[in-house]
Amino acid sequence: MLTLSCPYCGVQCDETELAAGGEAHLKRYGPESSPEEFESYLFVRENPKGVHLERWRHAHGCGKWFHAARCTMTLEVFGTYPAQTLAPPQELVEKILAKRPGWTWREFGQSDMEGAQA
Amino acid sequence: MSELATITRHAERGMITLRADLSDGTVGEAVRAATGHAIPAAGKIAGDGTKGVLWMSPDELLIMVPYDTVDAALEQIVTALSGVHHLAVNVSDARAVFTVAGDDAREVLARLCPVDLHAQSFGVGDFRRTRLAQVPAAFWQHETGFDVVCFRSVGDYAEGVLRRSAQGTPTGALG
Numbered sequence: 328m329l330t331l332s333c334p335y336c337g338v339q340c341d342e343t344e345l346a347a348g349g350e351a352h353l354k355r356y357g358p359e360s361s362p363e364e365f366e367s368y369l370f371v372r373e374n375p376k377g378v379h380l381e382r383w384r385h386a387h388g389c390g391k392w393f394h395a396a397r398c399t400m401t402l403e404v405f406g407t408y409p410a411q412t413l414a415p416p417q418e419l420v421e422k423i424l425a426k427r428p429g430w431t432w433r434e435f436g437q438s439d440m441e442g443a444q445a
Numbered sequence: 446m447s448e449l450a451t452i453t454r455h456a457e458r459g460m461i462t463l464r465a466d467l468s469d470g471t472v473g474e475a476v477r478a479a480t481g482h483a484i485p486a487a488g489k490i491a492g493d494g495t496k497g498v499l500w501m502s503p504d505e506l507l508i509m510v511p512y513d514t515v516d517a518a519l520e521q522i523v524t525a526l527s528g529v530h531h532l533a534v535n536v537s538d539a540r541a542v543f544t545v546a547g548d549d550a551r552e553v554l555a556r557l558c559p560v561d562l563h564a565q566s567f568g569v570g571d572f573r574r575t576r577l578a579q580v581p582a583a584f585w586q587h588e589t590g591f592d593v594v595c596f597r598s599v600g601d602y603a604e605g606v607l608r609r610s611a612q613g614t615p616t617g618a619l620g
């Protein structure tokens with residue numbers, strides 16, 4: 328059973344109170360974009376075996392969308408964060424990397440940390 | 446078989462949905478003028494079911510007033526918030542309201558809702574929107590038990606599962 332903490336309500340939400348919203352941080356490419364960009368928006372997904380960034384909605388609660396970092400293999404939850412952002416919080420990335428050295432997810436993760444240190 | 450709690454269905458309760466920027470001081474003043482209560486923290490109720498405020502989401506409150514005063518309260522809020530971006534609607538007839546009263550009331554709800562209802566986790570003044578068996582619902586704890594609200598369209602279903610859940614032997618597991 329999956330339990331996620333809603334960053335708005337602060338409550339522990341049971342899986343049955345939530346609605347899954349697929350992959351997080353998708354960039355929506357609209358008119359004027361290239362076919363490759365539009366394809367990436369529609370079809371290209373990470374689908375990792377490991378820590379994944381996802382969208383969830385607190386459907387039986389505040390009704391708000393939020394993000395979660397969750398391992399697709401062990402179901403370990405690393406944290407949740409509000410939807411009003413384009414990237415996971417730095418402390419969450421560090422928490423994931425501490426347990427999963429070398430973790431990368433699109434432009435986030437290991438290389439992101441090296442960039443931050445440089 | 447014994448009864449864990451007494452289930453009472455209430456005939457009517459005045460309710461106003463208010464959506465607005467809750468950090469706006471004008472909104473807080475309007476809520477206080479209408480109810481006598483400040484905006485509660487997340488997961489809390491201010492006041493009670495007769496005159497109270499429920500925290501529904503970061504931008505939504507459910508205001509409860511006596512049924513026959515709801516129009517006056519709504520007008521008061523709308524007037525106070527003129528010029529402030531908001532939405533306030535009388536939703537008194539949208540929901541069914543129940544009271545689950547008795548020593549083992551929390552066991553009745555724990556059988557139906559995926560909520561930690563241990564006495565040290567959920568107490569008087571706490572409020573939670575959740576799932577009651579198969580339907581959305583919300584409840585808060587007061588001195589004599591819990592008040593439960595759900596959409597009126599599923600009120601009969603909610604009453605049925607609450608009454609069924611109130612039958613049986615208490616486990617005493619929730620403290």
Ligand SMILES: [Zn+2]
Nearest residue numbers: 333336385389
């Ligand atoms: Zn929530």
